[in-house]
Amino acid sequence: MAGAVLSFYVQKLSEQVIHEVELLTGVHDDVEWIRKELQTIRAFLKDADQRKEREEVVAAWITQVRYLVFNAEDAVDEFMIRMESQRGLQNEHMGCFVFHACFIKRLIFRHRFSTQIQKIRKEVKEIQERGERFGFHSAFQEERSSIATDAGNRDPGVAASWVEEADIVGLENDAMKLEQLLLEKEETQQRTVISIVGMGGSGKTTLAKKVYKTAKTSFDCHAWIYVSQSFQKKEILKRMLEGFYESRREAAPNHTETMDEEKLAEMINNYLQVKRYALFLDDIWDTSVWEAVKYALPHEGGSKIIFTTRSENTARPVHEKWHMHKMKPLSHELAWELFVKRAFMNEDTQGTCPQHLVEVGNALVKRCKGLPLAIVVIGGLMSNKGTDLAEWSEVFENLDSELKDNEDLARLNRALLTSYNYLPFHLKYCFLYCGLFPEDHVIKRKKLIRMWVAEGFIEEHPRKTLEEVSSNYFAQLIDRNLLLPVIHHDRRELIACQVHDLMRDIAIHMFKKENFAAILPNRRNNFKEVQRRLAIQNTAIDIPGSMPELNPRSLLLFNDQEFPSSSFCRMFSKFKLLRVLDLEGTKIKILPNEVGGLIHLRYLSLRRTEIEELPVSLQRLHNLQTLDVRDSHLKGLPTGIEMLTTLTHLNLMKFIGSREFYKMPERIASLSNLQTLSGASVDGGFLRELGYLTQLKKLTIGLVKEEDCRQLCDSISQLKWLRSLKIMGMGYDQELKVQELSRPPQYLEKLSLVGVMKEFPQWIGSHNCLRNI
Numbered sequence: 001m002a003g004a005v006l007s008f009y010v011q012k013l014s015e016q017v018i019h020e021v022e023l024l025t026g027v028h029d030d031v032e033w034i035r036k037e038l039q040t041i042r043a044f045l046k047d048a049d050q051r052k053e054r055e056e057v058v059a060a061w062i063t064q065v066r067y068l069v070f071n072a073e074d075a076v077d078e079f080m081i082r083m084e085s086q087r088g089l090q091n092e093h094m095g096c097f098v099f100h101a102c103f104i105k106r107l108i109f110r111h112r113f114s115t116q117i118q119k120i121r122k123e124v125k126e127i128q129e130r131g132e133r134f135g136f137h138s139a140f141q142e143e144r145s146s147i148a149t150d151a152g153n154r155d156p157g158v159a160a161s162w163v164e165e166a167d168i169v170g171l172e173n174d175a176m177k178l179e180q181l182l183l184e185k186e187e188t189q190q191r192t193v194i195s196i197v198g199m200g201g202s203g204k205t206t207l208a209k210k211v212y213k214t215a216k217t218s219f220d221c222h223a224w225i226y227v228s229q230s231f232q233k234k235e236i237l238k239r240m241l242e243g244f245y246e247s248r249r250e251a252a253p254n255h256t257e258t259m260d261e262e263k264l265a266e267m268i269n270n271y272l273q274v275k276r277y278a279l280f281l282d283d284i285w286d287t288s289v290w291e292a293v294k295y296a297l298p299h300e301g302g303s304k305i306i307f308t309t310r311s312e313n314t315a316r317p318v319h320e321k322w323h324m325h326k327m328k329p330l331s332h333e334l335a336w337e338l339f340v341k342r343a344f345m346n347e348d349t350q351g352t353c354p355q356h357l358v359e360v361g362n363a364l365v366k367r368c369k370g371l372p373l374a375i376v377v378i379g380g381l382m383s384n385k386g387t388d389l390a391e392w393s394e395v396f397e398n399l400d401s402e403l404k405d406n407e408d409l410a411r412l413n414r415a416l417l418t419s420y421n422y423l424p425f426h427l428k429y430c431f432l433y434c435g436l437f438p439e440d441h442v443i444k445r446k447k448l449i450r451m452w453v454a455e456g457f458i459e460e461h462p463r464k465t466l467e468e469v470s471s472n473y474f475a476q477l478i479d480r481n482l483l484l485p486v487i488h489h490d491r492r493e494l495i496a497c498q499v500h501d502l503m504r505d506i507a508i509h510m511f512k513k514e515n516f517a518a519i520l521p522n523r524r525n526n527f528k529e530v531q532r533r534l535a536i537q538n539t540a541i542d543i544p545g546s547m548p549e550l551n552p553r554s555l556l557l558f559n560d561q562e563f564p565s566s567s568f569c570r571m572f573s574k575f576k577l578l579r580v581l582d583l584e585g586t587k588i589k590i591l592p593n594e595v596g597g598l599i600h601l602r603y604l605s606l607r608r609t610e611i612e613e614l615p616v617s618l619q620r621l622h623n624l625q626t627l628d629v630r631d632s633h634l635k636g637l638p639t640g641i642e643m644l645t646t647l648t649h650l651n652l653m654k655f656i657g658s659r660e661f662y663k664m665p666e667r668i669a670s671l672s673n674l675q676t677l678s679g680a681s682v683d684g685g686f687l688r689e690l691g692y693l694t695q696l697k698k699l700t701i702g703l704v705k706e707e708d709c710r711q712l713c714d715s716i717s718q719l720k721w722l723r724s725l726k727i728m729g730m731g732y733d734q735e736l737k738v739q740e741l742s743r744p745p746q747y748l749e750k751l752s753l754v755g756v757m758k759e760f761p762q763w764i765g766s767h768n769c770l771r772n773i
Contacts, residue, residue, distance in 0.1 A: 033121065061130060066515060068123050070532070074551050075116045077577045077600060169341070170334040170372075171203060174325065175210050181323055182215045182278065182304050191299055193290075195307040195315035198327025199481035199500065200415045201373030204308040205282055207327070211306070212280050219303070220275040221247045226282045233292040237264040240279065240293065244271060265296035277303045284309045285422055290317050310419055312479045329370025332362075338372065339365045342379025360392045367399065369500050377412040416506050419482055430457055430473050431482050432516050434499050435507025436535040438558050442486055444496045447605070449474055450626050450649065454580045454602035455553060467648075467675075491772065517554075553600075554580035562587040569594055576600075584608055584628075596620040606632050607651075619643045630678070631655050634662075642667045652679030653700055659728070661702035669693070677701075678726075687711045691718035702728035704755070709737040717743040724748075729755025739763070 181194055196204045216222040223243025225236060238256050241264060245252040253267065279297065281289065284307050294317075297305070309315050315324045330338065339361065340353050353361055364382070368374035378399075385391050423431060430452055437443050449470035452458055458466045458473065477483045478494065482503060486496035499507065511517040517533035533554040552575055557563070563586050572594040579600050584607040591606065596617025604621070605628040606614075612633045618624075619640030627644075628651040637652075642665040650671070654660045661681035669692035677693065678700035680686065687708060696719045704712060704727055716725065722745035729736045736755040744763050750772040751764070764770065 033117075061127070064127055064130075068120065068127060070515075070551075071116075071123075072120050074577065075120065169338040170330045171207050171210065174207055174327075175214070178207070178211045178306075178325060179215050182211060182306070183218055185302055189300055189302045190321055191297065191301065191303045191305065193305045193307065193317050193320045193322040195309060195317075195322060195324045196327065197307075197309050197312050197315040197324060197481070199371070199503075200310060200419045201371050201412065202327040202329070202481075203372040204327055206372070208280060208282060208306060208308050212278075216247070216278055219278040221245075221272070222278040222280075223247060224280045224282065227284050227289050231289055231292075234261045234264065236289070236293055237261060237268065237296060240296070241268050241271070244268070244277065265293075268296040269298060272298050272301075272303075274301070275303075276301050278306070279304075280306045280308075282308050284311075284314055286311065287314050287317060290314075294320075310481050312481075313476075330372060330375070331370065332365065335365050335368060335370050335372075335375050336362065338375050339368075339379045342376055343382040345383065354387050356389050357387060357392055360389065360396055363396055364399075367396075367501055369502070371500065371502065373415060374412055374502055412502075413506070416502055417510075419480065419503075420506055420510065423480070423482070426457065426459055427473060427476060427480075429516065431477055432507050432511045432514075433457070433533070433554075434477075434483065434497075435504050435511055436517055436519065436533060436554070436556050437499070438537055439501055439504060440498065441558075442496045442498055445471075445474055445494060447628075448497070451554070451580050451582070451603055454625060456579070551575070551577050553577060554582075556580070556582040557584075557586045559586055565590045565592060568592050572597060579603065581605070591615055593617045599623065602626070604628070606634075608632065614638045614641075616640060622646065625649065627651070637662055637665065639665075641665055642670045645670055646673060647671050648673050649676040650674060650678070651676060654679065659702065661728075675721075682708050682712065687715055691715035694718060695721060697721055698724040700726040700728075703730050704728065704734070704736065705730045706734045706737065709735075710740055713738065713741040716741055716745065719745050720747070721745070722748055724750040726750075726752040727754070732756055 178194065178196070181192075196208055198204050212222075212224060221244045223240050223246075225239050225243065227236065238259075241256060242252045256264065259267070277297075281293075284290065290307070297303070307315060312324070312326075316322060329335075340351065343361070344351055344353055361382075364378055365375065368378060382392065382395065385395060420428065420431065433452065433455070434443060434448070449467060452470045452473065453466045458470045460466065461469050464472075474483075474497070475494075478485050478497065482499075483497040484500060485494050486498060487493065488495045508519065511533075515531060517535070518531040520534065520536045531552055533556075534552045535556040535558065537558045555571070555575060555578055563583075565588070568588070568590075569592045572592060576597060577600055578598050580603040581595075581598070581601060582603070582605045584605045586609055588606075589610045589612070591611055591614060593615040594617075595601075595604075595615060596619070599620065600623060601621050602623050602625045604624060604626065607628045608631045609629075610633050611629070612635050614629075614634065614637070616638050618638055621644060623646055624644050625646055626649040627647060628649070630651045630653050634652070652662045660679075662679050663683045664680050664686040666685055667689070668686055669689040672693065673695055674693050675695050676698045677696060678698065680699075680701050681703040682701060682705070683703070688711065690712075691714065699716075699719070699722060701712070712727070716722070725745075725748060727736060727738065732755075734755065736753055736757050738753060738757070739759060739761040741761065741763065744767060747769050748767065749769050751770060752773075764773065
């Protein structure tokens with residue numbers, strides 16, 4: 001796990017060297033050497049990740065690598081800041097003396113940087129030698145291998161035998177539906193796959209076992225196979241063969257140990273001919289398991305295969321007839337019933353909750369968010385705590401530490417942690433990032449994927465934009481049930497997500513372990529180690545004095561108290577390497593001019609703040625991709641914003657129904673990378689230049705007069721990638737003549753027109769992609 005997450009930093013540093021060639025002129029060879037050596041260490045990391053023996057030695061070595069990579073990344077980023085500042089001075093056409101002074105400063109910066117690199121080179125060599133002494137192999141291994149080790153430590157019963165049948169609550173109707181699917185004899189007599197899908201601990205295996213116990217005797221033969229993450233095709237086929245024979249009380253063939261996969265598959269297929277069979281495959285992690293065994297199973301005969309899986313994609317096997325049953329969280333009433341059954345079955349309480357424990361008991365149940373495994377395990381923990389209110393309250397307040405120290409709760413943790421362990425490393429840090437958001441927080445999809453892009457989490461794809469890849473990552477985490485989907489009911493769109501409280505605990509536990517991030521809940525907290533990401537929540541309204549060496553790449557504030565401007569000045573002087581700055585909802589009135597020094601900043605959100613103006617220094621943020629000032633008090637855009645040529649999303653819109661729009665700069669065409677522009681007015685020469693913003697996918701424009709419509713329609717016809725368009729007229733005496741749009745963007749999906757129209761545009765009726773008007 002540690003190696004997988006740390007590998008990300010090595011990869012990101014490699015990409016930075018490639019993309020920042022100009023700023024690294026003169027020291028590029030040094031950085032390139034570091035990059036190559038770190039790639040070698042990355043191979044050692046993959047092997048170290050497998051090692052369970054001498055864990056303290058492995059952990060110590062990985063910690064040394066972590067700090068080495070952090071130091072290298074910091075050195076490169078800080079050098080780029082210094083070189084960028086000098087380039088800025090040089091571009092201002094100053095005199096000869098200033099030019100030579102800048103040149104000398106550049107030489108000094110390069111010398112200092114080279115000294116740092118020499119020190120890092122020495123450390124790299126020592127770490128490599130140490131890794132070889134520890135016996136790590138530098139051969140690259142498949143990502144699956146890092147998962148296989150965790151499977152070895154995994155308790156097969158952790159999610160399988162956690163509840164007795166008498167304690168099953170809320171599964172009766174589900175079991176009845178699945179039994180009907182299993183037992184019905186379909187006309188086609190084709191085999192059918194039935195999948196039970198849900199997050200770890202949701203009761204998939206319990207439900208499957210209940211159905212298996214009831215329905216198995218209705219088949220000619222049956223088998224139950226637990227699939228480990230490190231499954232071997234031959235072992236699964238062997239257990240299938242033995243299971244089918246055993247279900248008919250027949251002796252399995254001899255010498256199956258020596259048979260190859262092909263022979264085992266042939267024997268299974270021959271044995272199942274003219275038999276109606278039921279095969280239960282418990283805890284499948286990806287489609288490779290099904291692909292490995294399906295050829296051994298006859299296609300005809302009306303047989304049934306049942307999966308339990310955490311992935312919805314795995315639950316829908318291609319070229320098969322399938323039904324998917326998705327596990328839902330228990331309602332609070334059912335969750336309370338299950339909790340009481342577990343917590344109060346002794347002679348004193350006789351199956352009822354004492355009145356004085358109802359409030360804290362409900363709080364514990366709420367914490368479980370309807371997850372049956374969590375309810376059963378925590379209920380079992382409380383059954384040993386008596387009925388003392390103080391003791392119950394103490395458990396609730398310290399549940400995080402109980403999760404580590406209590407054996408039963410540790411099993412719950414392992415069940416949930418397995419979902420994280422199995423993620424490919426590029427999804428690991430995307431999931432960990434979600435742990436920075438407060439409990440029960442609704443995380444907007446677009447916001448999150450843009451933060452991931454800004455952080456550099458997203459792997460480049462030859463035919464997709466980084467945001468398209470990032471959106472796919474989001475969908476994968478939803479599919480794997482690590483994030484809970486939030487659907488817009490009217491549009492039926494996936495617009496946001498939430499993190500289950502217990503999965504959030506897993507994320508926080510892991511990013512503390514990896515120095516991936518930290519949460520500052522109040523003023524009393526200080527950090528002694530490097531933290532790459534920081535979330536300030538609740539009452540933490542000041543920057544602690546111990547933060548100078550944290551060098552965070554993300555800073556997220558979740559605070560509705562007024563944030564002193566002095567704190568921001570101190571923050572920007574210390575956090576110069578920020579890539580993400582999210583101040584949404586914070587009560588700030590002034591954004592200090594020092595923000596212009598954050599040259600690595602890619603994402604800046606000032607949404608719902610009290611800021612009225614932006615500093616001119618903003619024009620120095622040449623890497624800025626997202627600027628979000630929606631629903632703020634902003635009165636206008638600063639001079640020079642057209643210099644932000646990497647800007648991809650410019651969100652200016654006021655609250656819904658507002659008629660306030662912003663005048664665009666004259667040279668708006670220089671922002672050719674814009675994909676989102678919301679809140680623009682048609683003042684000035686904007687309409688003439690709008691047609692040059694050919695990458696636009698979303699446009700909201702207002703204060704449109706009748707005389708503007710022809711030019712507006714001509715420009716919009718140039719925006720071939722436009723997906724969403726909103727046009728707001730100047731007033732009731734100004735007609736919106738959008739029928740003049742002779743060539744509407746062919747991919748337009750959403751259209752909103754606010755104003756007076758004497759006729760409905762004819763092109764709307766023949767547009768193929770429109771789905772929201």
